[in-house]
Amino acid sequence: MSANSNSVDPIVEQKIQIPYSYVAGPAVSRFLTGLKDCVFYASECDACGRKTVPPLSFCGRCWKPIREFVTVGPRGVVESFASMPGGETPGVVYALVRLRGADTCLPHLLDLVPGQKAQIGAEVEPVWNEEREGSVLDIRSFRLRQAG
Amino acid sequence: MPQKVAIIGTGQTKHAAKRTDVNIRELVNEAVTRALIDAEVQLDEIDAIMIGNMEPFEGFMFPEHWAVEGWGGYLKPSVKFNTGGTVGTTTIAASYYYIAAGIYDTVLAIGFEKQSDGHTQTAITTVGDPVWERTMMAGAVGNFALMASTFIAEGGVTDEHAAKVAVKARHNGARNVNAHLQMPDLKVEDVMKSELLSWPVRKLDMCPQSDGAVAVVLTADHLAKKRCARPAWIRAVTTAHEQQYMGDSPKRLAVMRSQTAASRRLYKMVGITNPRKELDVAEIYEVASWAELAMYQNLGFCEPGEAGKLIDEGVTLMGGELPVNPSGGVLCTNPIGATAMIRVAEAALQVMGKAGEHQVPNVKTALATGYGGNAWTDAMILSASF
Amino acid sequence: MAKTDEVIRVPFLMKMEYRYALGAYASRFFQELKDHGRLFGIRCPECERVYIPPRPVCGICFVETGEWVPVSDEGVLVGATVVRLPFIDPMTGERRPVPYGMGIIRLDGASTAMYHFVDETDDAKLKVGRRVKARIRANRKGNMRDIECFELVD
Ligand SMILES: [Zn+2]
Ligand SMILES: [Zn+2]
Numbered sequence: 001m002s003a004n005s006n007s008v009d010p011i012v013e014q015k016i017q018i019p020y021s022y023v024a025g026p027a028v029s030r031f032l033t034g035l036k037d038c039v040f041y042a043s044e045c046d047a048c049g050r051k052t053v054p055p056l057s058f059c060g061r062c063w064k065p066i067r068e069f070v071t072v073g074p075r076g077v078v079e080s081f082a083s084m085p086g087g088e089t090p091g092v093v094y095a096l097v098r099l100r101g102a103d104t105c106l107p108h109l110l111d112l113v114p115g116q117k118a119q120i121g122a123e124v125e126p127v128w129n130e131e132r133e134g135s136v137l138d139i140r141s142f143r144l145r146q147a148g
Numbered sequence: 149m150p151q152k153v154a155i156i157g158t159g160q161t162k163h164a165a166k167r168t169d170v171n172i173r174e175l176v177n178e179a180v181t182r183a184l185i186d187a188e189v190q191l192d193e194i195d196a197i198m199i200g201n202m203e204p205f206e207g208f209m210f211p212e213h214w215a216v217e218g219w220g221g222y223l224k225p226s227v228k229f230n231t232g233g234t235v236g237t238t239t240i241a242a243s244y245y246y247i248a249a250g251i252y253d254t255v256l257a258i259g260f261e262k263q264s265d266g267h268t269q270t271a272i273t274t275v276g277d278p279v280w281e282r283t284m285m286a287g288a289v290g291n292f293a294l295m296a297s298t299f300i301a302e303g304g305v306t307d308e309h310a311a312k313v314a315v316k317a318r319h320n321g322a323r324n325v326n327a328h329l330q331m332p333d334l335k336v337e338d339v340m341k342s343e344l345l346s347w348p349v350r351k352l353d354m355c356p357q358s359d360g361a362v363a364v365v366l367t368a369d370h371l372a373k374k375r376c377a378r379p380a381w382i383r384a385v386t387t388a389h390e391q392q393y394m395g396d397s398p399k400r401l402a403v404m405r406s407q408t409a410a411s412r413r414l415y416k417m418v419g420i421t422n423p424r425k426e427l428d429v430a431e432i433y434e435v436a437s438w439a440e441l442a443m444y445q446n447l448g449f450c451e452p453g454e455a456g457k458l459i460d461e462g463v464t465l466m467g468g469e470l471p472v473n474p475s476g477g478v479l480c481t482n483p484i485g486a487t488a489m490i491r492v493a494e495a496a497l498q499v500m501g502k503a504g505e506h507q508v509p510n511v512k513t514a515l516a517t518g519y520g521g522n523a524w525t526d527a528m529i530l531s532a533s534f
Numbered sequence: 535m536a537k538t539d540e541v542i543r544v545p546f547l548m549k550m551e552y553r554y555a556l557g558a559y560a561s562r563f564f565q566e567l568k569d570h571g572r573l574f575g576i577r578c579p580e581c582e583r584v585y586i587p588p589r590p591v592c593g594i595c596f597v598e599t600g601e602w603v604p605v606s607d608e609g610v611l612v613g614a615t616v617v618r619l620p621f622i623d624p625m626t627g628e629r630r631p632v633p634y635g636m637g638i639i640r641l642d643g644a645s646t647a648m649y650h651f652v653d654e655t656d657d658a659k660l661k662v663g664r665r666v667k668a669r670i671r672a673n674r675k676g677n678m679r680d681i682e683c684f685e686l687v688d
Contacts, residue, residue: 007561009556014551017548019622023542057174135544273621277587347616393648395640
């Protein structure tokens with residue numbers, strides 16, 4: 001055995017690509033369809049009253065099907081955020097937004113203009129795309145509501 | 149002394165090629181709801197949940213978190229399993245060990261896969277070793293074709309034997325309300341004329357890709373006797389892994405070392421010396437018609453070279469000496485992360501006398517197996533008494 | 535549950551990049567293949583099996599292997615098929631062209647076998663027991679694809 005010449009690359013690089021296509025199901029479909037009309041639908045469990053976004057068709061805590069939908073938002077409150085260093089758009093942060101009336105948070109982007117700072121408890125509103133097709137990306141981002 | 153463990157309830161979805169009406173969480177919920185009703189157990193009586201799934205098929209990491217509302221796992225102790233085709237039997241085995249060890253009394257085991265959300269042949273190719281095998285991998289069909297070719301080369305089995313197995317499965321499946329493929333009128337020549345996917349495997353020799361979920365309620369003996377008139381007792385569980393690379397066992401289907409080792413060990417644990425006579429039914433993980441024939445030998449139902457004779461003589465048909473896969477088996481239904489657990493659930497239904505139209509009369513002892521990964525085997529014996 | 539008549543599917547193309555270390559044994563195997571176009575296995579001192587891929591331990595005897603032994607670039611088909619079912623190859627994200635031949639090949643001098651492409655798409659010719667020879671590329675990079683494929687001989 002010899003080890004002359006140039007050595008083999010000790011690393012094998014692979015890029016794995018697999019396409020998926022997720023069925024949204026009835027409750028999430030209701031939510032996604034609502035986005036076309038700039039409306040947020042939450043599911044409401046008639047046992048525990050929890051209003052969930054995105055909606056569930058089943059409350060796993062009460063072990064009961066959910067039949068009620070209510071509208072929530074469109075304004076919400078930042079419950080948590082993280083800036084994304086090295087992101088391509090400086091000023092964009094990833095945030096958990098609790099829509100007004102909902103008990104759970106929707107993860108989305110928060111678009112800040114120069115001089116603005118993300119803050120827990122800040123009031124936000126959605127910025128909608130002109131063309132909407134029933135996707136969470138119909139919401140371009142959330143933006144801070146101006147005080148007063 | 150370990151606690152004795154019994155299955156007291158099962159639930160399955162109506163398995164199908166594409167469940168476009170539900171998402172993954174809703175699919176799982178259907179099976180869990182049915183299992184709890186069947187076992188007459190409330191969710192708060194479940195001590196822990198074991199959940200099995202093969203993540204690459206949905207590209208869906210941590211399904212145990214994502215789907216928690218659907219399977220009743222909120223704040224409960226739970227463990228996830230991901231062991232390839234065997235995942236369903238591994239999940240049952242783990243549930244069994246937890247109860248036998250006295251850690252939990254009542255455990256809910258869940259298996260699911262929603263294959264229409266992904267690309268099965270593509271995802272399965274990633275199981276190959278990245279340095280040595282992956283660039284050559286050929287999905288499940290190509291891989292099984294290679295394995296089947298080794299089996300045919302040993303002699304004793306023909307296309308017609310394989311087609312008879314495929315027909316048996318589809319006729320049995322037609323009597324099982326939950327089976328994905330329902331083909332009561334399928335004929336041997338239909339199988340032999342179906343599209344050649346990869347010689348010797350034709351389309352009707354191969355299992356389908358299914359969306360489906362299964363759930364099983366297991367409990368310790370002091371509760372089982374109170375809750376269930378005729379529980380299915382888990383008498384013994386074993387598992388065997390064999391090889392590191394695909395080519396380590398060149399005759400991979402003809403000589404399936406893990407299956408031979410696991411089944412012989414299992415039979416010894418319960419005192420079975422003649423499985424063909426002493427087993428009343430078997431639910432085995434046969435991904436292709438050819439695999440079922442090879443498994444007859446590997447599981448000791450016949451001598452090597454006699455698998456073709458076994459199907460010719462009708463030994464494994466409904467009404468035969470040892471019916472194999474009265475549910476229709478994997479050849480009718482294959483939601484991979486659920487498939488091996490469906491074998492256990494179906495074996496339990498047979499022991500409990502609850503299999504309905506596909507019930508084998510007077511089942512006292514049943515075998516269930518799982519098969520997957522690089523030729524791994526799980527195996528267990530269920531029985532009407534302990 | 536309010537029904538929406540629409541079935542909504544959410545598409546997602548997963549792209550993941552990985553960097554796998556060859557490790558000492560594969561590095562040595564591929565170095566030899568790259569430099570000299572030669573194939574080596576590794577022998578278990580106890581059962582004398584010659585393993586390809588080479589590995590540090592014989593899993594059956596559970597003892598260290600150690601002796602590198604040359605194996606032939608010719609061997610026999612233990613398994614064989616022509617793959618006709620198209621599928622998306624995760625390595626490229628594209629459909630892999632079909633049909634193509636595949637084999638489980640045991641090289642002369644090796645105890646274990648390897649999976650590889652065989653340059654034959656005739657089901658009648660691609661049979662278990664046929665002799666094959668590795669077609670080794672002239673321009674080698676030190677990976678499995680340095681063996682372009684196997685071809686039927688005799
Ligand atoms: Zn509730
Ligand atoms: Zn050895």
